[in-house]
Structure formats: structure tokens, C-alpha cells
Amino acid sequence: MADFLQQRLAEIAAAGTWRTLGGTLAGVDFWSNDYLGLARTQVPGTSLQKRGETAASTWSGATGSRSISGDAAEWHGIEADIAAYHGYPTALVFNSGYTANLGLLSALVRRTDTLLYDELVHASCRDGIRLGLGKALRFPHNDLLALERLLAAARPDGQRFVLTESRFSMDGDLAPLPELAGLCARFGAQLIVDEAHSGGLEGRAGAGLVASHGLQDQVFATIITYGKAFGTHGGAVLGSQNLREYLINTCRPFIYTTGPAPDQWYGIAGAYAKLANYHASRYAALGDNIAYFRSAAERAGLGVSLSGGEGPIQIFSTPGNAAVLAAEAACRRAGLLVKGIRSPTVAAGAERLRICLHAYNTAAEMDALLRVLAGLGDVD
Template sequence: MADFLNDRLERIRASGTYRELPGTVTGVDFWSNDYLGFARLDNSKQPFAVARGATGSRLISGDRDEWNNLEKLAAEVHGFPAGLMYNSGYTALLGLLAALLTRTDTIIYDELSHACCRDGIRLGHAKSLRFRHNDLLHLRQRLSSVERTGQVFVLTEGRFSMDGDVAPLADIVALCEEFNAQLIVDEAHSGGLEGDNGEGLVAGLNLQDRVFASVITYGKAFGTHGAIVLGSEDLRAYLVNTSRPFIYTTAMAATQWVEIGLAYKKLGRHHSLQYERLRYNVRYFKEQFNGAILRNTVSANDGPIQTVMVPGNEAVMQVEAACRDANLLVKGIRSPTVPAGSERLRICLHAFNTSDEIEQLVAVLCENLPNFGRS
């Protein structure tokens, strides 16, 4: 699907600068950054590999066979050939886009794409074009207008972080195939949630063979920290060789790798029940607005991210404060994070919320929203 990566890798090999991860390496440590030995202070009689801290980048002293095996396991869970872990979702998208995009390439991205995507696009120096949120006709127009001097990429989220709605991935994939573009999907808010077992939207729609890259982050539904870029073996090798946020940073500590492994075990054991509880709570929340004059201010999506529109920075913070006074933690989203006039409360529902808690939240909203904006 993406032979251009193999061509780029061949040029790296020809230059004599090709990198490979070392896996577990034993011996007397003269290469890590563990200057005071604190990474293994409680394990001084144990082998080098059990250091708690990473001690260096994965290309030097921070790699282990166990970490490579966990990446393979994660790739299998999500249905991709390979994956590469990053310290966070932000650095994963930053590292992927900055490494992938060249000056001759073009990237077309949904206007509601996350800030880390926009930062990665800027670092990549490709020509960039926005398309209106989930607007397939506008995306088609953008794809039709691209001057083909390099690769063309399309970027979207699976489930969007601010509006909580879902991208029409199957239709976007079809457009990308029609125009020979490579699709990248940020699954920060759909990974661990969507699909039969939390594999994400791409896997849930069985689109892995038609998507160039998917980014799963572990700080949301997985309940831990870190991220993985999923794609082909060539993509993984290309990032190991060119992704500066991967190459030049200290690797994740052993505890973070362990937590990610445990998160996948939890996903296998508990996803079905917890997801059904979440779906019930989302339905229950929305049902509380039936018949209320405020029901049109609540988002129409069926996911855990629910928004209540409260235009104006001052107004949305007043309603946030009223919720805080009632011991209810919601977040007011102000411009310029969202466009002026579309300020909103961002409400995240969970499997563990109780019906009483949801009822209390709705009651506070119904009491305060009609008065928003008053001083």
C-alpha cells in the first residue's frame, strides 16, 4: 500500500545510517544515562535488564525484548502488522507527522484535528489543507485540487475530542483509495472504546489493510499512559530511523510498559461489561433532557464525550463554577480552544458514574443554564 516508505528506507540504508532496536542487551553498563544508579538502586544484585528507569533512549540502553514483544501483541490486538510505542499520545502524533511529511508532500486534515497533529504538520513542512469537519464533499474537493508532487495524506480523528462525534471512516477510506492518498487516523478517544473488544474504530470497521497508520493512545480508555503508532513493518522501521521524538528521548520506564501490558489484559477481561455500563450511562444522561427546554443544547453523539453549548467565555465559566459548587467536576471549554461563539461544557461520562450522580448533574445544568451570562 505504501511502497514509498521502502524507497525512503533504502536511501537510509544506502547512506549507512540505518538504525535497528537492540532488544535486551546484557553487560557492564557504560552507555546509559543512569548516572547515579538510581534506576536500579533497589535491584543492585539483579541483571541490568531489570532497571526500573529506562536509562536512555531505546536505540541505546532503553530497549528490551519484552518491550518489542508488547508492541507485537498490541499490533495483533488492533489488527496491524507492527507498532512502535511512544511516551505519550502527543509525541506519537508529533513524531509520526514530523517524520513522515516532506516538503513535496501534501496533507489534508479535518479542521477539528488535535493540536498535536497541527504541531506535527508544521514540523513536517508539507503543504497542508484543512477540510471542513466530517465534510466528505469538501474532502473530495481538496483531494481533487492537490498538485501531485509527492505523497498525499489525509488525517482525521476516530472519535473527536471536543465534539465527541465519530468520523465517517469507511467513506473517507474510499475517497483516499480513489485519489491514491494515505489515511492516518488518530484514535486517542476511540482506541480501547470502540470495536467488539475495544480495538478501536479502524479495527471495528475492519479497515486495517486500507489505513496507512492508526495512533492508539493509552491515557484515555486504557487508563494508563503512552501511545503506539500502528501500521506496516516499513512504517515502524522508518520511524525508528527518522522520528526525532522517538530517537532523541529517554524511553518509557519499565513501570509504564508493565502498565500498558496490564491495560491490554483488562481490556480482554472487562471491556464488554464496562462498555455496556458506559453506554447505559450515556443513554441515561441524554434521557434526562427529554422534554426539557435545554435538550437542543446537548450534543447529539452517542459517545462518552458530551457537550452542552454555552456561548461566551464568561458564561461557560459561570456554569462550570455552579457545577463545581455542587461537587460536580466538568470542564468549560473557552475560545480560542474552540471558535468564539461555540464555547461549551465538556462532560465525560464513565462506566462508574451512578444514576444519582447523573441526575444531580442534569439538575444543576437545568437550574443554571437558563441564567448563563448573568453577572
């Protein structure tokens, strides 16, 4: 039998895009999305914890999809708490943020519809777009004029959707949400915002940037991801009651997937309990660390290679797949866990170290990272 996979793997290796799983790695964390440290924090005693012993709470597994045996009144209560926290009428929980994006976009966009998306949206959004049936066009990153032209040219007999991230995962910058909402209102388009990297982090008590701007009534759907600032796992689509019912009835990744297990539900509820108790202090500490890191980078002469603004995702430019792998290895040798992002995940020539800052990083740890970055010119 011909081993065609061997040839395909050889092509991946030759392209410099080979991936491996590292197992347990020791070092200073500059690569996880646990920005506030909630993943390593115990759940405090609050009303969003486990609500009491029910039939569902004694199960170890979901037992089936939520449209069959995997649902419970208890889960509906947690979804109601989620919706209220973010200021939306309803929430629908998915097993992951990836499947939330995949399911929402594939179910929503019909043949006569047009979806316009920022060119830097996440891979999960792109995969959902591919599964949708409508016309999809990308617009240059945060380019409102280009988006306006595309909205004006979109076919009038279908729905128009605009998709963006609030804080972009690979560049760390923000979308102009109020301006995007204004454009969508002018053209009768529906705005969809992926809050994966701002939900749980920004806004009052981590309610996100849509809530911070008070845009819930102007944003058709918001996607929250729990595996980042929330420190747990899962995802949720926030929106109207009609959107929730539509997804329950049409979203294949929701209908045909085993529902979240009880422990995942309680992990999500517990994440909100942590936010209610720790967000203010942790967010302030994170802000102090971001300010320290950027100031120290400027003093070290590294500012020209650094981007990401005032957010926790800091980007250090290291063009070329070989160069970024060497830079990642140099960090690893110094006991610093930093991820090098290669093309095609980012455009060729835009390879970078993606540095994640956290509330729990120390000045000494950040100084050690900056020393390694300053010496990258000496890396072979």
C-alpha cells in the same frame, strides 16, 4: 531587568484564557477520559502482564533513548501483542499520545507532499503538521465533498495524506471512516486515523473503530493513546513494518527522547489485560449511562443545548468564555467535576461544557448534573 512575562500574563488574563492547576479536587467525575474506569481497576492475571524477571524489568528507569540503552526484547514483545490486538503488522510505542502524533506527522510529510486534515483534529496533530515540511490544508469537519476537491487539486509529484480523528475529542462525534478510506483509495492517498478517544473503547474488546470497520489494510497509520479509555499512559503508532522502521530512523521525538520506563511498559501491557477481562461489561454499562443521560436531558428540556450523540463525550453549549467559566464554577459548587472549554481551544462562540460520562457514574450523579445544567440560566 524588564519583566516581559508579567505583561504577557496580564494579556492572557485580560483575554479570559488564564489557566491554573487545581491540585487534588474532590467531586463526582464528569471530566476525566477514564470512560471505562480502567484507571481505577487492578490488573487481572493474564498473559499480557509482566513476563518475568529480566534485566530490563529490574530497572527503575529507561536509562536512555530506545536507540541506545532504553530498549529491550521484552518491549518488542509487548509491541507485538499491541499490534496483534488491533490487527496491524506492527506497533511502535511512544511516551505519550501527544508525542506519537507530533513524531509521526513531522517525520512523514516532505516538501512535495500534501496533508489534508479535518479542521477539528487535536492540537498535537496541528503541532506535528507545523513541524512537517509539506503543504497542509484543512477541510471542513467531516465534509467529504470538500476533501474530494482538495485531493483532486493536490500536487501529483508527492504523497497525499488525509488525517482525521475517529471520535473527535471536543465534539464527541465520529468520522465517516469507510467513506474516507474509499476516497483515499480513489486518489492514492494515505489515511491516518487518530484513535485517541475510540481506542480501548469501541470495537471488539476495545480494538478501536478502524478495527471495527475492518479497515486496517486501508489505513496507513493509526495512533492509539493510552491515557484515556486504556486508563494508563503512553501512545502507539500502528502500521506496516516499513512505517515502524521509517519512524525508528527519522522520527526526532522518538530518536531523541528517553524511552518509556519499565513501569510504563507494564502499565500498557496491563491495560490490555484489563480490556480483555472487563471491556464487555464496562462498555455495556457506559452505553446504558449515555442513553440514560440523553433521555433525562430531553425530559428536562436540555436537548437543544446538548450534542455528542451516542458517545461518552457530551457537549453542553455555553457560548462565551465568561459564561462557560461561570457554568464550570456552578458545577464545582455542586460537587461535580466538569470542564469548561473556552476559545481559542474551540472557536469563539462555540464554548461549551465538555461532559465525560463513564461506566461508573450513577443515575443519581447524572441527575444532579442535569439539575445544575437546567439552572445555568440563573448563573450570573
